[in-house]
Amino acid sequence: MIIQQDMDLMKKLTILSDAAKYDAACTSSGVDKKNNGAGLGNAKACGICHSFSADGRCISLLKILFTNECIYNCRYCVNRSSNDVLRATFTPEEVYRLTIEFYRRNYIEGLFLSSGIIVSPDETMKRLTETVMLLRTKYHFGGYIHLKGIPGASQSLIETAGWYADRMSVNLELPTADGLKTLAPHKSRKNILTPMRQLQRGIHASQLALGIQEPSHGLLSENAPVQTGLSHGTGVLSASGYQPPQRSLQRQQPRFVPAGQSTQMIIGATKETDYHIVTVAEALYHNYDLKRVFYSAFVNVNHDEALPAQPDGKGVPLLREHRLYQADWLMRFYGFHSGELLSEEKPNFNVLLDPKCDWAIRHLEQFPVEINRADYYTLLRVPGIGVRSAQRIVKARRSARLDFKDIKKMGVVLKRALYFITCSGRTLYPIRMNEDFITNRIIGVEALNRYQIEHHDSYRQLSLFDDFHMDTPSSDK
Ligand code: SF4
Known part of the structure; x- marks a missing residue:
């Protein structure tokens, strides 16, 4: 292990932002993008990730590790103790200086702080907690803070940190306990789920004390309002879930982890099927009230020989990751259950089709759906119809019968939807309700999307000096 004692701050920043890029628990997923800027940005790979704040806005965060030193040796991790890499550790004051300097320059709106395990889980959590306390209490930093909870750290440290961070996340790392045993033997499922449960209880207690009501989990239920931007009591239900009002309230009364908790799973390092993964994610949403589960290809x-080689030299399986995000979206906002999307008999998504199309083609007996009559939840299940277009359809048809031209204007993606809908009893073209026929037609459309996913550089670690206009993968229709 190479540890440099007298390293300047920018050198540390270079090492520790680069080391953080494999953490997917905000929207970027860790591929470098070359800098073309002059000056400071030209030499530094300082990470910015995009995340969603409690009011649903996409925000830029300084994404760094507190340290990339680590006493553990997780086989998949670049920072594992057996790797001979340059190591660095910030002090809380250094994290503060960087955060404030970038914040003042408008590069960032907040901080995403994770860490390797230095000395012990308690020592690591202590340093992270000191850092956020310093930012909040001494320097009155009001920006967004996403902080990692360290498995195995004492409850009192997690509790303290939760009063200063906006969001916290404890990484599940791998979908199963067996996977952890094999690849991350220093970690255990119990050590990970314990702080998750603690955060869940703390969040609920805090909401209760403030009289804030949130749905017990993020999944769409039959009676839950699903309209994006819908005013809901004291808060707003947006595309990223129910978001209570925070800042003004928080200023008067502190709130524990007001933006909720999330987690991350690595996909493809162990042999779990997609069915297994979405089932685990669904259970986490139900049982721990997570705001988000992130999937990291x-x-x-x-x-490492214990790990699978990259399949066929094709690089990172981003398409599988993308399909899992789409399925996750369907479970959170479209009322799908994991058991509808996949099963023991069909355990993996067809990477050639998005999960909603895949489901619809396997359930042709439920189609075509009549646009002028189908209820809102049925419309949501039609490929090419998203939350907004379903809402528009329901509203507009109160005053007039809708045809294909109308629904196209409302945002329906007809090239996908046309196989599954009728308007006033008519299909757009003569359609054969046949699995092979529809699959072949849709795969033509999907091929373009696939190409864009595999080649688009939105899966990347941003630099502080790039432009910030990163697209997020579309998955809501
Ligand atoms: S504990 Fe975290 S930083 Fe350390 S080796 Fe494991 S994954 Fe890497």
Whole structure:
């Protein structure tokens, strides 16, 4: 292990923002993008990730590790103790200086702070907690803070941190306990789920004390309002879930982890099927009230023989990751259950089709759906119809019968939807309700999307000096 004692701050920033890029628990997923800027940005790979704040806005965060030193040796991790990499550790004051300097320059709106395990889980959590306390209490930093909870750290440290961070996340790391045993033997499922449960209880208690009501989980139920931007009591239900009002309230009364908790799983390092993964995610949403589960496509950075080689030299399986995000979206906002999307008999998504199309083609007996009559939840299940277009359809048809031209204007993606709908009893073209026929037609459309996912550089670690206009993968229709 190479540890440099007298490292300047920018050098540390270079190492520790680069080391953080494999953490997917905000929207970027860790691929470098070359800098073309002059001056400071030209030499530094300082990470900015995009995340969603409690009011649903996409915000830029300074994404760094507190340290990339680590006493553990997780086989998939570039920072594992057996790797001979340059190591660095910030002090809380240094994190403060960087955050404030970038914040003042308008590069960022907040901080995403994770860490390797230095000395012990308690010592690590203590330093992270000191850092956020310093930012909040001494320097009155009001920006967004996403902080990692360290498995195995004492409850009192997690509790303290939760009063200063906006969001916290404890990484599940791998979908199963067996996977953890094999690849991250220092971690255990119990050590991970314990702080998750603690955060869940703290969040509920805090909401209760403030009289804030939130749905017990993020999944869409039959009676839950699903309209994006809908005013809901004291808060707003947006595309990222129910978001209570925070800042003004928080200023008067502190709130525990007001933006909720999330987690991350590495996909493809172990042999779990997609069915297994979405089932685990669904259970986490139900049982721990997570705001988000992030899926991070496995990258074999260590060329470790215990880990799968990158399939066929094709690089990171981003398409699988993308399908899981789409399925996750369907479970959270479209009322799908994991058991509808996949099963033991069909355990993996067809990477050639998005999960909603895949489901619809396997359930042709439920189609075509009549646009002028189908209820809102049925409309949501039609490929090419998203939350907004379903809402518009329901509203507009109160005053007039709708045809294909009308619904196209409302945002329906007809090239997908046309196989599954009728307007006043008519299809757009003569359609054969046949699985093979529809699959072949849709795969033509999907091929373009696939290409864009595999080649688009939105899956990347942003630099502080790039422009910030990163697209997020579309998955809501
Ligand atoms: S605990 Fe494991 S995953 Fe986290 S930094 Fe250490 S080696 Fe990497």
